Amino acid sequence: MLEVKQLKVKIGKETILEDVGFSVKEGSIVGLIGHNGAGKSTVMKTIMGWQDKKEGTILLNQVDQDQSFITFKKQLAYIPEEPFLLPELTTMQHFQLYGQSYQLDEKTFTKRAQQLSEQFEIADKLNEYPESLSKGMRQKVQTICALLPDVPLLLIDEPFMGLDVHAAHDLQEMLKEKAEHGTSILLTSHQLEKMEELADTYIMLHQGRVAEHGLMEDFHSLSRRGTE
């Protein structure tokens, strides 16, 4: 599934990630844990191709990110920490953009869009532009967009940020269900108790390096930043 090998990322002269390597198996949920600035978001951005890497390879089902980026991207969907919707498109038009990009057939798309918008309680906001939605609503739209397709890998940055209790609970259940159906999930979250409930394994980053990894049940705690 996802293989990250010897990843090195530099921004200017500063090394952000150094020799980061891990893999995410089919149907597993992996939590990226670490303090602020540990490099979690940079890992996500590098997998998404926003951040150039200095060294290393990223493979998704044996497709190399550097050699076939378009095929690589067809296999993953991303839920960002902050929603980045287009001001010119309504909620439904966003769903359509995702559905068409992931080449979902119309019947499947319509069914899923309707089901997810009802589940996330935004069925009455389908013809609204992002600026007339609250931040939580925008986060829901962005989440639904990524949940529409069936992709081998879901990348999720702070999935519960901005969601109300019910939506967060529903999302958690949906992610578990997706994983049971074979979707691999790589997620970051500062809500460790949620992470413990959701993830099978964890990877702990510290100052841009993998400091620890293992089964989630073996994870003890995150020490205060700077105390190590």
Place this chain on the structure above:
Amino acid sequence: MKATIQMMRFLKKGRIRKKQKLYKLAFGVAFDWTTTIYTGLFAIMFLFIAYDTFKSMEAVFMSYQENIELYFPLIVIGLIFGAIILSFHHPSIMITSAEWKLTSLPFSIKNIWLYALWTVIRKRLIALTLLLLLLVLITPFSTLVLVKWYVAVLIVLLLTVIPQWYFFQIEGFKKIGLYLLAVLVIGVIRLAFALLELNTESVWMLIIFLCALNVWIWPRRLMKVNWMKVIEKSDEKEWNMFFIKQMSRMDQVKQQRRNYFLKPLFTSKRAKLPFPYQQPAKLMRKLWRRSINQEISIIYTMLFSILITMIVLSVRGGQLLQGIAIILSVFIFIKVVASFFNAIFKDKLFHSIPWNIAVITTAFWQISSLLSIIVMVVVSVVVLLTNTWSWWLIAQLLFVFIALFFLLDSEMERKVKALNEKWYTPSFVDQIIGLFTYVALAFSLLYPVTISYLIIIFGYWIIKKHYFPSKID
């Protein structure tokens, strides 16, 4: 007030330090030390050369000096009018978001505004004084004349700061009315100068008028202020560092438009409806239109540059020069359009979804074809007006049109491949064919036979599309 001054100076220092850091980073990218030293030496040499050249043109300068005196009132009127025009875009006194945040601490906006006013006055004073010194040093104009101009211009520049601030706050039709009234008043004043044969000294009347206007505005200066607009424009100006934007390619990252709250009022119900799902190109066209609308000023600049290139090189005579003008026009068009094509992929949302390249390029072709027709109309009109009409000329223009599409198609294909493959480099044959097409364009007007190169274009195009299609989707 003392505490405000201290805090404002502290903010300014922080801002300068941050800008210095950014410029240092940007200059590190653009220049090395050798280039910087050479540029400095050239600048000094340029000043000496300018001084020598101006010195040898002393007689010309003197005649200019006499004539320019006649335009003195006109220039003063122009400066006043300029301030009114500028009030459409900028408040002159900068209150950025940093200064605004101070108002939530124990600092009054009145004092902050006063200090910001003083900053503008000081800046204008220093800039104009430096300009005066430069002109005194390198031009043969009489110092007395320069000082007279300096005093008048300085007074006008200082007295227009507050009116510009005040007019900036006025909105909508009121502002347009005010603008028309100003045009009328300035016209009347100009007529008065001409009819009543008022001399240059009468310009002081204008200055007295400005003084009176300032006195009238002063008690009203902080009434009905649109602070959000002031802050937005001030932030934009404070951090709009052209060089850094160019070096960091920040110019490609578009600022989010802030008039979102107006959009729901002006968007039709139809625009809110879902697109036909089976026709994804419709949605893509909307995204392209949005992307191009954001860069509309670049399109105007591109069309203007093409027009100027075509006219300037065509009127200098010679079909080879006109051929070169065509190459330049085609080259400018292709590079600008290709950069548009790249721009949409930088959008965060767009970057995060899989790209259906066939749909994306089809929708883009529909928009860029329209642009290419506009460019070809410009090129054709200039070529037809500067050459004797013949069927050959039409065939040559047709060749230019086809070559333009061929080059654009090749460029877009390269862009798509580069998006997909990190280490992609175009093939040697592809590069050579592209280069030859440009050369053929240069000679197409001088030697009509060059258009037989179309056979190679079509041949290569057909072979490439048929036997080596890009298998990205």
